[in-house]
Structures are given as structure tokens and as C-alpha cells.
Amino acid sequence: MTAGEQFVVIGGGFAGLSAATALAEAGARVLVLEARPTLGGRATAFVDPVTGERVDNGQHVLFGCYHETFRFLRRIGTSAEVELQPSLAIDVIDENRRATRMSCPRLPAPFHLLVGILRWRALSIADRIAVLRMRRPLREVAYPAAGLKTRPTYEKEQYVGRAFRPGVTQVPKTRPTYEEETVRQWLERHGQTPRLITLLWEPLAVAALNESIDVAAARPFAQVLAALFGSDAQGASLGLPRTPLDELYALPAQRYIESHAGSVRCGAKARVIVGDGPIPALAVSVAGETIAAAGVVVATPWHALDDAFETPPIALRGTLDRAAAVKASSIVTVNLWLDHALPTGPFVGLPGRTFQWMFDKRALLGAGSSHLSMVASGADSIVGKSNDEIAALAWAELVSALPALRSVVPRRSVVVRERRATFSVAPDSPKRPSVYTGVPGLFLAGDWIETALPATIEGAVVSGHLAATALLERIAQSPS
Numbered sequence: 001m002t003a004g005e006q007f008v009v010i011g012g013g014f015a016g017l018s019a020a021t022a023l024a025e026a027g028a029r030v031l032v033l034e035a036r037p038t039l040g041g042r043a044t045a046f047v048d049p050v051t052g053e054r055v056d057n058g059q060h061v062l063f064g065c066y067h068e069t070f071r072f073l074r075r076i077g078t079s080a081e082v083e084l085q086p087s088l089a090i091d092v093i094d095e096n097r098r099a100t101r102m103s104c105p106r107l108p109a110p111f112h113l114l115v116g117i118l119r120w121r122a123l124s125i126a127d128r129i130a131v132l133r134m135r136r137p138l139r140e141v142a143y144p145a146a147g148l149k150t151r152p153t154y155e156k157e158q159y160v161g162r163a164f165r166p167g168v169t170q171v172p173k174t175r176p177t178y179e180e181e182t183v184r185q186w187l188e189r190h191g192q193t194p195r196l197i198t199l200l201w202e203p204l205a206v207a208a209l210n211e212s213i214d215v216a217a218a219r220p221f222a223q224v225l226a227a228l229f230g231s232d233a234q235g236a237s238l239g240l241p242r243t244p245l246d247e248l249y250a251l252p253a254q255r256y257i258e259s260h261a262g263s264v265r266c267g268a269k270a271r272v273i274v275g276d277g278p279i280p281a282l283a284v285s286v287a288g289e290t291i292a293a294a295g296v297v298v299a300t301p302w303h304a305l306d307d308a309f310e311t312p313p314i315a316l317r318g319t320l321d322r323a324a325a326v327k328a329s330s331i332v333t334v335n336l337w338l339d340h341a342l343p344t345g346p347f348v349g350l351p352g353r354t355f356q357w358m359f360d361k362r363a364l365l366g367a368g369s370s371h372l373s374m375v376a377s378g379a380d381s382i383v384g385k386s387n388d389e390i391a392a393l394a395w396a397e398l399v400s401a402l403p404a405l406r407s408v409v410p411r412r413s414v415v416v417r418e419r420r421a422t423f424s425v426a427p428d429s430p431k432r433p434s435v436y437t438g439v440p441g442l443f444l445a446g447d448w449i450e451t452a453l454p455a456t457i458e459g460a461v462v463s464g465h466l467a468a469t470a471l472l473e474r475i476a477q478s479p480s
Contacts, residue, residue: 007471008033008284008291010270010308011299013041014457015445017253018072018464019297024260025075026472031263032254033270033286038246039254042301042418043457045244050412051337051370054244057416058333059359059373061207062239065227066458068465076252078243085237087112091345093401094122094199095352102200109233110138117200126193133191138225180427183209186218199351204228206356209454210377210422211329217427220454227453240346240364272296274313274439282441285310295471299445299464302326303420315438322430326448328420332379334394337371337412343404353397354382371412374398387415422455423448435467441474443467 009020012034020030038044045056062069062082073079089103104116117123117131181189183205187197202213208224209216228236241248254264268286275281282293298308302323306312312320334355346363350356355376361369374394376382382390391413399405423429432450435443445467446460453459 006293007031007295007297008293009297009299010272010284011041011446012036012039012250012264012266013299014043014249014460015447015464016297016299017249018461019299019445019468020262021072021075021253021256022465022468023472024257024262028472029261030257031291032257032265033268033284034264034266035269037267039250039264039266040246042421043245044250045246048414053369053371055335055371055414056245056373058331058418058421059357059375060241060245060457062241062457063228063235064237064239065230065232065235066239068461069458072461073249076249076256078248078252081243081248082239082241084234084239087234088116088236088238090349091347092122092199092349092351097401097403098122104236107233109235110229112233113229113236122199123196127196130191130193130196137190137222138229181218182427183213183216183218183221186222187213203349203351203356206377208456209425210331211425212378216425217429220425223452224454242364244365270308271310272298272308272442273310274442280313280439295441295443295475297443297445297467297471299467301420301446302423302448303328313439319433319437322433325430327424327426327429329422329424330379330383331418331421332376332383332390333416334374334391335371335414335416336374336391336395336410338408338410340405340408342372343402350397350401355394355397358398383417383419390415425454435463435470441471443470
């Protein structure tokens with residue numbers, strides 16, 4: 001047995017790195033072990049061998065309500081690398097090639113949203129009236145009140161908005177189908193028109209939940225809307241990274257950890273060893289070395305949880321069984337290189353299509369990038385197609401939206417598949433676990449942990465901060 005770091009974090013994505021930097025910030029010595037050759041997990045970047053440009057493995061967008069994510073970025077010194085809109089504004093090209101802009105004025109929430117939608121030229125009078133019907137269902141997704149004087153235990157908390165509040169989301173008992181219905185059923189039950197669903201609610205839902213609105217459950221989407229359009233008028237504003245993802249958070253987080261007496265190892269497949277005494281001892285096995293640990297955070301995806309243990313502890317058997325039953329939803333991104341400037345802004349919504357969003361990397365990252373990214377969330381229907389088929393579909397949909405590109409020929413395309421990009425949020429999905437495992441000193445993190453959020457960057461960071469805080473509290477309370 002070798003003398004090891006005091007804390008070990010397994011996994012180098014948003015969840016693991018937010019946990020590790022929070023621990024380091026508190027003065028702990030941290031060792032991060034990442035099985036892949038590079039940090040970043042499902043949100044990273046790579047170098048395209050032909051163009052030499054850095055390419056994200058998928059376009060990731062932040063929102064103004066991602067308070068824990070911005071807290072993490074401020075910690076590692078990169079929050080300024082995210083350009084946050086003053087107020088939500090989205091350019092949209094509908095299936096009839098009509099280009100419009102939905103722009104929310106700088107008014108208190110939720111009036112900014114209501115006014116922005118009511119004056120959106122893409123909508124009819126019937127659509128605008130339908131929007132007003134959503135006021136009551138959104139109010140019903142009520143968050144507990146703030147202003148607590150003491151901190152309750154984490155078992156009784158959930159993450160809501162800017163802080164951790166006690167209690168659970170209140171759901172009226174007069175809503176019997178709320179737990180079982182899909183997003184589409186919920187929207188239709190509240191009188192939303194087909195066009196409003198296509199232009200507004202469906203793009204938001206698919207982007208947030210990464211699943212078809214005919215599959216995804218209504219509850220997580222309602223919670224997303226409540227966060228986006230709650231008391232903070234800038235909560236729904238889009239934040240677009242001005243640097244590749246690994247440079248936004250992965251590499252800066254590594255520098256932060258190392259500058260605080262910690263270390264990071266990539267290409268290090270690790271497994272947790274749990275002792276069988278009355279107070280289980282924790283250790284981590286990696287590359288033939290056994291490292292003692294006072295605390296461990298396992299921040300792997302749900303589908304890799306079982307493989308994170310040499311012998312899974314009995315206390316985790318129920319969690320492991322539920323993790324094995326979780327279904328996945330895919331994302332496909334097509335990166336296209338054009339010798340032609342696009343007649344759009346840095347991003348545009350393409351509702352009613354397979355690829356729902358286009359991001360112009362040249363406009364976002366500057367002269368160092370010359371490609372655009374077409375993103376298909378909830379892409380299970382195309383993820384199995386060939387690269388050529390997927391790239392041709394993405395280009396055909398872009399040309400359909402922007403006929404001026406008909407004479408343009410892409411000089412290169414790169415298809416990126418994330419088959420298990422996110423966990424499913426279908427109504428019958430297994431219950432998500434908390435950060436607590438029942439094993440002293442062992443905690444879980446990841447976007448799939450119960451945070452009251454879907455599979456988002458914010459959910460991952462919230463889980464990392466929860467795990468770090470729980471671990472620090474346990475160490476502070478430990479007699480040893």
C-alpha cells in the first residue's frame with residue numbers, strides 16, 4: 001500500500017472537475033483519475049487532422065441560470081470566455097424558410113418572456129393566446145422559498161436556482177397525469193398550438209432534455225422552464241463559449257488543481273476498493289498501484305458505474321441495478337467547412353428538422369475557426385447511419401433553410417456521434433440516486449445524479465459541488 005492523496009476523484013468531465021476544484025479550493029489535496037487520454041468526458045474537443053482546427057465533440061450551450069457552472073468557471077478563471085446574452089434572443093428559420101427573431105426585452109421576469117413571444121412575428125394571434133395559457137402550469141412548478149437561517153441535511157435538499165433549498169418541488173395533487181405524461185401531452189393538455197410547439201417548446205425541450213417530446217417526461221421540462229423563466233430575467237439568456245470546450249474548463253481546471261498541490265492523471269483506468277471492516281477503508285487501484293484515500297468521488301457516467309469498482313459494495317447494489325436499467329439518448333454533430341460566409345448570426349434555430357441548430361464557429365471563435373456545426377439532439381433515428389449519409393442530410397437541411405448556399409460545396413465534413421450522450425428522461429426511467437452511497441467517504445457525481453435537473457452541464461456541476469461539500473462535511477465531522 002502506497003501513501004496516497006487524501007481525496008481521489010474518478011472522472012474528468014464537468015462533474016469530476018467541479019468536485020475536484022471545489023475540494024482544492026477548500027485546501028484539500030486531490031488526485032483526479034481519468035480513463036480517457038484527455039480530460040473533458042462527453043464535453044471536450046479534439047484537433048481535426050486535416051484543417052488543424054480544434055473541434056468540439058458537440059456544441060454545448062450555457063444559460064444564464066447556470067449559476068453553479070459560472071461559479072465553477074469563475075473559480076478556474078474562465079467565466080469571461082462565455083458570452084452571455086443580455087436577454088434571450090434567437091434567430092429562427094422555419095420549415096417555410098421564413099426567418100424571424102424572437103427577442104425578449106429587458107423587463108422583469110416573466111414579463112420579458114411574455115412580451116418577447118407576444119411580439120414574435122412568426123406567431124399567429126392564436127399562438128400568442130396559447131402562450132398565456134402556460135402561466136398557470138409554470139407557476140405550479142413551484143420552488144421552495146429562500147431565506148433559510150440554517151442548512152438542512154443533504155438528504156432533504158434539492159438544487160433550485162442559486163442555492164440548495166430544503167424540500168421537494170411541490171406538485172398539486174389535482175394533476176394526476178403529470179408524472180406519467182410526455183412533454184407533448186403536457187403541452188397539448190395546456191392548449192399549446194402545433195405551430196407554437198414546433199417553433200418554441202419543442203426546440204427548447206429537445207435541447208434541454210436531448211430526447212423527443214413524444215418520449216421525454218413532462219416534469220423535467222417543466223422544471224427547466226421554471227428555471228429559465230423564473231425570477232431572474234437573464235436566466236434564459238444563452239451563453240456561448242468563445243473558446244473550445246477543453247480550453248474553457250478542462251485544461252484550466254487541471255492547472256487549478258495542480259496549483260493547489262493536487263495532480264491529474266489521464267489514461268488512468270481506476271477502480272475503487274472498499275474494505276469489509278465495520279468502518280470500510282477506501283482505496284483506489286490504478287495501473288498496478290493501490291492508493292489509500294480518505295474520500296472518493298466517483299464521477300463516471302451511469303453506464304460506467306459498475307466498472308468503477310473492483311468488487312461493488314453491497315450498499316451500492318440497488319444503485320448499480322438502476323444504473324444498468326437507464327436508457328441513453330444520442331447526439332450527432334456534423335461539422336462542415338465552407339469557403340463562404342453565412343448570412344446569419346453565430347447560431348440559428350432550425351425547427352421541424354432533424355438538425356435543430358446551426359452554430360457558426362467562425363462567428364463564435366474568430367479567425368482561428370472556419371467551420372460550422374449542425375446539431376441533432378435526440379438523434380437515435382440517425383446515429384446508426386453512415387458518415388456520408390449523416391453529412392448529406394445535415395447539408396441538405398441547411399441548404400433548404402438557406403437557399404443561397406445551393407451553389408456552395410463543403411470542402412470537408414466531420415461527423416461526431418455521442419451514442420450515450422445523455423440519460424433518458426422518459427416517464428418510466430429508473431429513480432436517480434443521490435450523491436450518498438451508504439459507504440462512508442464514498443460519494444457519486446454526474447449529470448445523472450438526482451439534482452432536479454436533466455442531463456445538462458449545470459446538472460453535472462451541481463452534482464460535483466454537492467459531492468465535494470458532502471465529502472468535506474464528513475471529514476470535518478470525523479473523529480480521525
